[in-house]
Amino acid sequence: MIALPSPNFTERTLPVSIIVLHYTGMKTKEDALDRLRDPQAKVSAHYVIDEDGTVYALVDENKRAHHAGVSFWRGVSDINSASVGIELVNKGHEFGYTPFPEKQIDAVIRLCADIMTRRDIRFVLGHSDVAPARKQDPGELFPWKRLAENGIGFWTDDFLPAGGTAENLLNKIGYDTTDPAAARTAFCRHFLPEALSGQANVEGRMTAVLKGLS
Numbered sequence: 001m002i003a004l005p006s007p008n009f010t011e012r013t014l015p016v017s018i019i020v021l022h023y024t025g026m027k028t029k030e031d032a033l034d035r036l037r038d039p040q041a042k043v044s045a046h047y048v049i050d051e052d053g054t055v056y057a058l059v060d061e062n063k064r065a066h067h068a069g070v071s072f073w074r075g076v077s078d079i080n081s082a083s084v085g086i087e088l089v090n091k092g093h094e095f096g097y098t099p100f101p102e103k104q105i106d107a108v109i110r111l112c113a114d115i116m117t118r119r120d121i122r123f124v125l126g127h128s129d130v131a132p133a134r135k136q137d138p139g140e141l142f143p144w145k146r147l148a149e150n151g152i153g154f155w156t157d158d159f160l161p162a163g164g165t166a167e168n169l170l171n172k173i174g175y176d177t178t179d180p181a182a183a184r185t186a187f188c189r190h191f192l193p194e195a196l197s198g199q200a201n202v203e204g205r206m207t208a209v210l211k212g213l214s
């Protein structure tokens with residue numbers, strides 16, 4: 001792990017219960033590291049993981065890094081206070097979204113596993129899960145199932161009989177449903193990516209996720 005301190009942090013006001021995963025969404029790793037350490041930009045993350053698996057540590061985990069912005073999950077709106085933020089180097093939807101390399105995923109699994117030995121993590125989420133109307137990262141190519149197979153976060157392949165309307169289910173899972181269509185898309189990016197390009201039983205998967213996350 002390489003220390004590359006960022007001045008962009010404040011004090012936490014909530015216990016840590018969430019890991020939020022992002023992609024950097026910039027043309028180069030250097031651009032992203034510069035921005036996440038620029039006092040003018042005021043943004044940061046606790047960790048950045050390069051495509052080759054190198055981990056950069058920017059903000060002390062005990063401090064509140066500025067990665068989630070305006071966000072919400074299960075009644076919590078100060079997600080920065082309640083989470084550890086991890087950025088994965090990837091150009092993203094704007095500059096050329098590509099699959100996450102094996103070494104990068106191995107590194108995120110190791111890092112999350114380490115964090116979870118030290119902290120009581122209840123949810124491992126994407127930025128788009130906590131800010132569905134604003135964000136798409138880490139996106140539909142992120143291998144959530146592989147993480148879950150390694151004990152990181154939750155995954156299910158099940159479809160259960162729909163236990164309510166999509167909006168109702170998304171609400172109970174934890175999403176901000178102010179923009180119901182955006183919340184539905186965020187859910188699909190994480191839990192049912194095939195629904196983004198075709199027909200799928202989205203409410204059935206939502207019901208299975210709700211059961212698994214409850």
Ligand SMILES: [Zn+2]
Nearest residue numbers: 022023127137
């Ligand atoms: Zn993000």
